[in-house]
Amino acid sequence: NIPLCLCVIMAASSSTGSATEPPGLETQWREIDNLNQQQLRAGDSWYLLDKRWYDQWKEYVHAGDQNSSSYPGxxxxxxxxxxxxxxxxxxxxxxxxxxxxxxxxxxxKLLSWYDMMDNQPPLERKVVDLPSTVKVEVYPVEIYLCLSSNMESTVSIRQHFNVSETAESRLWMRSTDTSSERLRNLNMTILDSCLSSGMVKYTHLPFTPLNSGHLLCYDSYRGPPGVCGLTNLGNTCFMNSALQCLSNTPPLTEYFLRNSYLEELNFTNPLGMKGEIAEAYADVIKQMWSGRHYSVVPRVFKTKVGHFASQFLGYQQHDSQELLSFLLDGLHEDLNRVKKKEYIELRDADGRPDQEVAEEAWRNHLRRNDSVIVDTFHGLFKSTLVCPECNKVSVTFDPFCYLSVPLPVSKERVMEVFYVSLDPTAKPTQYRLIVPKAGRVIDLCTSLSQATGVPPNQMAVADVFNHRFYRIYQADESLSCILDRDDIFVYQLSSGCVDQDGEEVVMAIYMRERSHYRDYGSGSNNYGTSLFGHPLLMSVPRAQCTREDLYQLLLKRLAAGVEPSGKEEEDEDEDEEEEEEAASCAQANKRLPGRLRNTEKQKKALFTIQAVNSNGTTERGMGEVDAQPYIAIDWDPDMKKKYYNENEAEKYIKHQSMDVPHQQITVQLQECIELFTTVETLEEENPWYCPTCKKHQLATKKLDLWSLPEVLIIHLKRFSYTKYSREKLDTIVEFPLR
Structure with missing residues (x-):
C-alpha cells in the first residue's frame, strides 16, 4: 500500500500550479474530442472528470471567447x-x-491547461477485459488480507505471515460480520469468484476460521423453508430483491423444487444459455427452500448472470426490473419446450371477432414459446390503432410478460433557492418553492415574490458554482434547464429608486483574495488572486459607477461581513510593502474603464476594485462599462483577516418553508393502469403505416389488457425524461393486497 499512497500524493502535489498556456479554444476542443474517440483497450488508464466541470469546459470552448462567463477554472x-x-x-x-x-x-492535456484543485488526487481507473466486452472499472474491488487470528492486521499474505510453503492454507471470504465462506478454487479469477469489496481471511492449519462456530451453527440451522436471506455481494440488492420476489411465486418455485425443470432443459436453443441460467437459479431456490440455511450466498448465480449479460458484471448498482426481465427471458429460453421454432405468418383481423383473433394469437405464441414462464407470467395485450384520415381500425393481440405502467407526472416541481435581500444586514435565506414544472424563470421569481413581497421584476436568478456565476438566467428561460442539485441564488436588484436619468447597470461582483509573489525579472512585487465567498448581483445607477461611489456602495453592501471597526483609515507609518501595494493598485487603476478610475490620490482602503471578465480574472484593455459588467473586490490577506468575517458573511438562515416536508403525492395502482390504457397519438418518430391510405400516419393507439397471467408482474416506470435531465418520480403508489 505504501508505494501506491506515495504515487497518489505525488500526482496530487504535482498537479498544483502546473498549468501551461493552453492552445486556442477550437484547437482544445478538436484535440480532446479526437482523443475521446479512441477505443477501450485492456490495461489503458482512463480518468473520471466531474460532469458539471466538463460541461462547463465544453460550453467555454464552444463559445469561442476567451472572456466567456463559462470559463471552467x-x-x-x-x-x-x-x-x-x-x-x-x-x-x-x-x-x-x-x-x-x-x-x-x-x-x-486538460490538467496542463487548467490545473487541478489543490490536494485533489486524480481519479485514474484501468480498462479491464471482461467476457464479451472491455470496460473501465470505475469501482475496483478492494480486498484486504489479514490472518484470521488478527483481524486488525491487513498487510499481505503467506510470506508476510511467515507461513511455510508446505503448510496447508485456506482462504475465506467474509460475507457478513458473522459468516465466512471458503474460497475453494484458487485458480478462479477475482471476477469469476465475485469477490466484493471486503476482507479475505487467510488461515493455515492448525488454525480454524475465526467464525467457525457461527458456520457450524448455520450448517445445523433448521427453520421455515423459504424464510431465507440472500447475502449482498456488493451492490447486488437489485438482484436479491428480484430473486426474493420470484422465490415467493408458488407455481415457479414448486416447479423447480419438484425437479420438473430437469426434463425440460433446452440445451440446443440458440436464444438460450444452454440451460446454465436455469440450473444456477434452481440451485439458489433449492438452498433457500431447504430450511437448512439462515441465508444463502448467490455467488455462482451472480457469476452466471454476468457471464451471459456483461452489463451485470462487477459490483455497481443496476435496475432490478432490467435484471428480472433478463432472468425471465433466460429461464424461458432455457426451458422452452419448443425445440424448433416454426415460421408463422400473421393474419389480419379482417373484421373477425376479438375472441377469435385473440385465441389465434395465443395459439401462434405457444407454437414458438411454451415454458413454465409462459404458463405463469405471460398474458395478452389488445392493441387498437385508428387512422386519423380514413378511420381504418387495426386490432392486434400481443403477448406480454410484465406490465410497465407509467406514473401520473406532477405538473409542479419543488425548488430550493437562496434569496439575497438588498438589506445588507440580512443573511441569505433558503426557501423551498413550488413552481410549474414546465414554467420559466419568471415563474420562480413570482413564487418567491409571494413569500418575500418583492416584485418579480426586481429579482435576478443565477446559478453559482465555484465562487462565480456559472450562469445568469433570463426571465423567459425554461426552468427545465435548472437541475435540482444546482445552487440557485435569487438577488433583489433594486427597490425601484433610480436616478433622474432612469439608467441602471446590473453589476456582477466577485470576491477575491490577493496572494503576493515577486517578479524576479522586473524586481517588483505582483500578486495573483483566488475567488472566495458568494458573488453578488447589484443594480447601480449609472451615474454612481465611479470608483469612489462604488467603493461606498460595496462597503455598505458588505455590512454583514465587515467588522464594525472596518472603515477607511489612514496609516501614517506605511511600510515598504504597503507602498508597493499602493503602486500595484495604481497600476490596476489605469487598466480600469474610464468610469471606474480613481481621480483622487488613493487612500488606504479595506479593498480595491478591479474590472474583470466574467470568469473573474483581470482583463487588460477592456472597453467602457457594458450592460452588465463584472467587477472584483480585491482583499489584501491582512486586511481581509482583520476586517472581513468570512464565516459570518456566508451564513444563511432557513425559511419556515424548509421545515415543512413536501407533501408527497399518492396515487392508486388503478390510476396507473388506467393511464397505461389511455388513448394516445403516435409520435412523429414512430408513425403507423396505414394499409388503406398506403402511407404513414400519426394514428391513435390504445392498449387494453385482454387476458391476464396467473401471476401479473407490474413494473412502475419511475423515471421521467426531459431534454436536459432524468427525473426520478417519488410518487407513492398504493396497491390493494386483495
Whole structure:
C-alpha cells in the first residue's frame, strides 16, 4: 500500500500550479474530442472528470471567447468524493450523469491547461477485459488480507505471515460480520469468484476460521423453508430483491423444487444459455427452500448472470426490473419446450371477432414459446390503432410478460433557492418553492415574490458554482434547464429608486483574495488572486459607477461581513510593502474603464476594485462599462483577516418553508393502469403505416389488457425524461393486497 499512497500524493502535489498556456479554444476542443474517440483497450488508464466541470469546459470552448462567463477554472472533482479527507469515490455514481471518462492523454492535456484543485488526487481507473466486452472499472474491488487470528492486521499474505510453503492454507471470504465462506478454487479469477469489496481471511492449519462456530451453527440451522436471506455481494440488492420476489411465486418455485425443470432443459436453443441460467437459479431456490440455511450466498448465480449479460458484471448498482426481465427471458429460453421454432405468418383481423383473433394469437405464441414462464407470467395485450384520415381500425393481440405502467407526472416541481435581500444586514435565506414544472424563470421569481413581497421584476436568478456565476438566467428561460442539485441564488436588484436619468447597470461582483509573489525579472512585487465567498448581483445607477461611489456602495453592501471597526483609515507609518501595494493598485487603476478610475490620490482602503471578465480574472484593455459588467473586490490577506468575517458573511438562515416536508403525492395502482390504457397519438418518430391510405400516419393507439397471467408482474416506470435531465418520480403508489 505504501508505494501506491506515495504515487497518489505525488500526482496530487504535482498537479498544483502546473498549468501551461493552453492552445486556442477550437484547437482544445478538436484535440480532446479526437482523443475521446479512441477505443477501450485492456490495461489503458482512463480518468473520471466531474460532469458539471466538463460541461462547463465544453460550453467555454464552444463559445469561442476567451472572456466567456463559462470559463471552467481549475479541474474540480469535489462532487465525486465521499469526503475531502480520504478522497474516496462516492458510491453509485453514474457515467454521463455524475462523471465522464476521458483517456489518459486527454486528461493530461486538460490538467496542463487548467490545473487541478489543490490536494485533489486524480481519479485514474484501468480498462479491464471482461467476457464479451472491455470496460473501465470505475469501482475496483478492494480486498484486504489479514490472518484470521488478527483481524486488525491487513498487510499481505503467506510470506508476510511467515507461513511455510508446505503448510496447508485456506482462504475465506467474509460475507457478513458473522459468516465466512471458503474460497475453494484458487485458480478462479477475482471476477469469476465475485469477490466484493471486503476482507479475505487467510488461515493455515492448525488454525480454524475465526467464525467457525457461527458456520457450524448455520450448517445445523433448521427453520421455515423459504424464510431465507440472500447475502449482498456488493451492490447486488437489485438482484436479491428480484430473486426474493420470484422465490415467493408458488407455481415457479414448486416447479423447480419438484425437479420438473430437469426434463425440460433446452440445451440446443440458440436464444438460450444452454440451460446454465436455469440450473444456477434452481440451485439458489433449492438452498433457500431447504430450511437448512439462515441465508444463502448467490455467488455462482451472480457469476452466471454476468457471464451471459456483461452489463451485470462487477459490483455497481443496476435496475432490478432490467435484471428480472433478463432472468425471465433466460429461464424461458432455457426451458422452452419448443425445440424448433416454426415460421408463422400473421393474419389480419379482417373484421373477425376479438375472441377469435385473440385465441389465434395465443395459439401462434405457444407454437414458438411454451415454458413454465409462459404458463405463469405471460398474458395478452389488445392493441387498437385508428387512422386519423380514413378511420381504418387495426386490432392486434400481443403477448406480454410484465406490465410497465407509467406514473401520473406532477405538473409542479419543488425548488430550493437562496434569496439575497438588498438589506445588507440580512443573511441569505433558503426557501423551498413550488413552481410549474414546465414554467420559466419568471415563474420562480413570482413564487418567491409571494413569500418575500418583492416584485418579480426586481429579482435576478443565477446559478453559482465555484465562487462565480456559472450562469445568469433570463426571465423567459425554461426552468427545465435548472437541475435540482444546482445552487440557485435569487438577488433583489433594486427597490425601484433610480436616478433622474432612469439608467441602471446590473453589476456582477466577485470576491477575491490577493496572494503576493515577486517578479524576479522586473524586481517588483505582483500578486495573483483566488475567488472566495458568494458573488453578488447589484443594480447601480449609472451615474454612481465611479470608483469612489462604488467603493461606498460595496462597503455598505458588505455590512454583514465587515467588522464594525472596518472603515477607511489612514496609516501614517506605511511600510515598504504597503507602498508597493499602493503602486500595484495604481497600476490596476489605469487598466480600469474610464468610469471606474480613481481621480483622487488613493487612500488606504479595506479593498480595491478591479474590472474583470466574467470568469473573474483581470482583463487588460477592456472597453467602457457594458450592460452588465463584472467587477472584483480585491482583499489584501491582512486586511481581509482583520476586517472581513468570512464565516459570518456566508451564513444563511432557513425559511419556515424548509421545515415543512413536501407533501408527497399518492396515487392508486388503478390510476396507473388506467393511464397505461389511455388513448394516445403516435409520435412523429414512430408513425403507423396505414394499409388503406398506403402511407404513414400519426394514428391513435390504445392498449387494453385482454387476458391476464396467473401471476401479473407490474413494473412502475419511475423515471421521467426531459431534454436536459432524468427525473426520478417519488410518487407513492398504493396497491390493494386483495
Amino acid at each position: 481549475k479541474i474540480d472533482n469535489t462532487e465525486l468524493y465521499e469526503d475531502l479527507d480520504s478522497y474516496h469515490l462516492k458510491e453509485r455514481l453514474s457515467e454521463n450523469e455524475d462523471f465522464v471518462l476521458v483517456p489518459a492523454e486527454a486528461w493530461h
